Amino acid sequence: MDVKPVTHVLFDMDGLLLNTEDLYTKLFQKIVSKYGKEYTFDVKLKIMGTQAIESATMVIRELDLPMTPEEFLQECKKGENIFADCQLLPGARRLVEHLHQHKIPIALATSSGEESYHCKVDKHHTEFFSLFPYKTFGSSDPSVKNGKPHPDIFLVTAMKFPDKPVPEKCLVFEDAVNGVKAAVAAGMQVVMVPDPRIDKSLTTEATLVLSSLEEFKPELFGLPPFKD
Numbered sequence: 001m002d003v004k005p006v007t008h009v010l011f012d013m014d015g016l017l018l019n020t021e022d023l024y025t026k027l028f029q030k031i032v033s034k035y036g037k038e039y040t041f042d043v044k045l046k047i048m049g050t051q052a053i054e055s056a057t058m059v060i061r062e063l064d065l066p067m068t069p070e071e072f073l074q075e076c077k078k079g080e081n082i083f084a085d086c087q088l089l090p091g092a093r094r095l096v097e098h099l100h101q102h103k104i105p106i107a108l109a110t111s112s113g114e115e116s117y118h119c120k121v122d123k124h125h126t127e128f129f130s131l132f133p134y135k136t137f138g139s140s141d142p143s144v145k146n147g148k149p150h151p152d153i154f155l156v157t158a159m160k161f162p163d164k165p166v167p168e169k170c171l172v173f174e175d176a177v178n179g180v181k182a183a184v185a186a187g188m189q190v191v192m193v194p195d196p197r198i199d200k201s202l203t204t205e206a207t208l209v210l211s212s213l214e215e216f217k218p219e220l221f222g223l224p225p226f227k228d
């Protein structure tokens with residue numbers, strides 16, 4: 001594990017900061033059940049981290065659904081209140097507040113669109129996400145030409161920092177294989193906190209693999225250590 005010091009930190013959102021992946025599974029299963037299909041983890045694995053229209057296109061193709069991506073996204077929109085009471089994942093608050101207190105530049109880089117972000121954040125997490133001065137919403141940001149696993153979203157987000165860090169100085173936190181691939185393609189180091197169902201062989205591109213953000217030691221990447 002070849003670890004280099006970093007100065008800027010970029011966070012994925014779904015499945016990394018927020019426990020929305022189980023909710024996505026419930027939402028997608030509800031939609032595909034109408035066609036007698038099962039939203040398996042194998043299918044989910046391919047879709048996690050991709051942008052809305054790509055997610056819809058892939059699930060339709062994988063499960064052979066008789067609908068257009070637009071129709072699928074309309075169905076998702078009808079069920080989006082499922083995200084309203086989502087929770088922060090263990091370790092997320094402590095890590096983000098710690099970096100904020102130590103004035104480490106941080107940003108949010110989620111493939112979700114801005115509208116989807118608000119469904120997840122507005123009820124309980126506005127104050128927490130106000131700690132991120134820079135945010136990129138892949139599904140609704142035209143400057144993100146290609147979604148994860150392409151590097152665009154992380155390169156676009158890094159350019160939002162006034163001091164324009166080089167990719168090597170950026171550390172990405174991700175849960176999805178597509179997100180890790182995007183970070184590596186962007187030339188950034190990446191800490192992966194994968195769903196336990198993800199096969200170990202799919203985590204080898206990450207700089208470091210943790211089972212929870214609670215395990216993270218900032219000093220490993222030259223960041224200020226936790227006091228406690």
Ligand SMILES: O=c1[nH]cc([C@@H]2O[C@H](COP(=O)(O)O)[C@@H](O)[C@H]2O)c(=O)[nH]1
Binds near residue numbers: 014021
């Ligand atoms: O079961 C699913 N998980 C995740 C996604 C997609 O993964 C992205 C999660 O964004 P991120 O991990 O970059 O925060 C969202 O765009 C969402 O559409 C999905 O479609 N289905």
